[in-house]
Amino acid sequence: MMKMKPRTTTDEVPEPLFKDKQSPIRIFLPFEALRGEQIPCYALWPSSESFDRIEISLPKELEVVETFNTEEKDWSRTDKGLTVRKVEQNGYLGMLLDSSSQSELVKANVGLRFVSSRGTRTFSRPIHLFRPTIQVLSHGREEPVNIVDQPIVIRKDGPGTALVNIATEDDSQVVLREPVEIAEFAKQFRQDVKTGIAELKRRYQDNESIFRVLEKVERFIVEPPDLSHPDDV
Numbered sequence: 001m002m003k004m005k006p007r008t009t010t011d012e013v014p015e016p017l018f019k020d021k022q023s024p025i026r027i028f029l030p031f032e033a034l035r036g037e038q039i040p041c042y043a044l045w046p047s048s049e050s051f052d053r054i055e056i057s058l059p060k061e062l063e064v065v066e067t068f069n070t071e072e073k074d075w076s077r078t079d080k081g082l083t084v085r086k087v088e089q090n091g092y093l094g095m096l097l098d099s100s101s102q103s104e105l106v107k108a109n110v111g112l113r114f115v116s117s118r119g120t121r122t123f124s125r126p127i128h129l130f131r132p133t134i135q136v137l138s139h140g141r142e143e144p145v146n147i148v149d150q151p152i153v154i155r156k157d158g159p160g161t162a163l164v165n166i167a168t169e170d171d172s173q174v175v176l177r178e179p180v181e182i183a184e185f186a187k188q189f190r191q192d193v194k195t196g197i198a199e200l201k202r203r204y205q206d207n208e209s210i211f212r213v214l215e216k217v218e219r220f221i222v223e224p225p226d227l228s229h230p231d232d233v
Contacts, residue, residue: 023121024049029110032128035099038065039127040217042094043112050116054093056082057111061100061129068094068213081111089207099129106130193221 025045033039039062043054056064058081067075067084070093074086087093097110106129114121168174197218204210 025114025121025123027112027123027125029125029127031126032130033099035061035106035129035131037099039097039099040094041097041110042068042092045091045114047091050090051114052085052117053115054084054087055080055111055113055115056084056095057113058082058097059106059108059110061106061108062097062110064095065098066096068092068096069207069210089204089210092204092207092210094210094213190222194218 025043027041027043029041030039055078058064064077064082067082069089070084070087075082075084082095084093107126108129109124109126111122111124113123166176168176197214200214201211204214
């Protein structure tokens with residue numbers, strides 16, 4: 001059985017939610033993501049703050065596929081990314097980014113500039129895009145395999161998380177189960193997500209469009225699609 005060690009709070013990794021100490025603006029961007037998947041990104045700021053425009057600069061590996069809390073007539077694409085001139089409900093801007101599905105590891109920088117008559121506040125954050133590969137070291141064979149005497153050896157090459165699907169026949173005596181530490185980590189992670197989303201729902205309970213987006217994000221994370229099916233990967 002291949003075990004994965006979940007990250008702990010002592011690991012030296014950046015937090016997805018970051019902000020400038022001199023600014024009330026907070027921005028969420030994952031510190032890593034699989035190549036080819038869609039990546040959520042959003043910015044929060046006090047409703048007392050206002051901006052003439054928000055400029056989003058993206059590397060060639062990323063593009064904006066959906067925006068939240070801004071009408072289509074109020075934003076436009078640029079050579080570098082996107083410019084938002086107005087949001088529907090002041091205090092929030094959400095985006096869904098799409099990454100190209102290439103195989104190599106990429107460290108891409110995402111930038112946001114909040115421009116107003118009082119000045120410009122600039123944020124920049126790298127995101128690691130990766131696609132791990134699975135290499136089966138045992139030679140493939142069609143006859144039944146005794147995994148006790150002849151284990152199937154699998155090695156993950158490269159950083160990130162690899163998903164491996166293992167199936168057995170109906171009459172097999174092999175028992176497939178998730179490692180205890182992985183199950184506990186996933187349970188705590190889902191609970192943390194639900195707690196954070198609940199706080200955002202409370203904050204934006206009067207804004208129906210944002211509320212629907214938060215419900216969608218929560219459902220996607222807490223009840224993820226079945227990645228064992230090719231159409232969901």
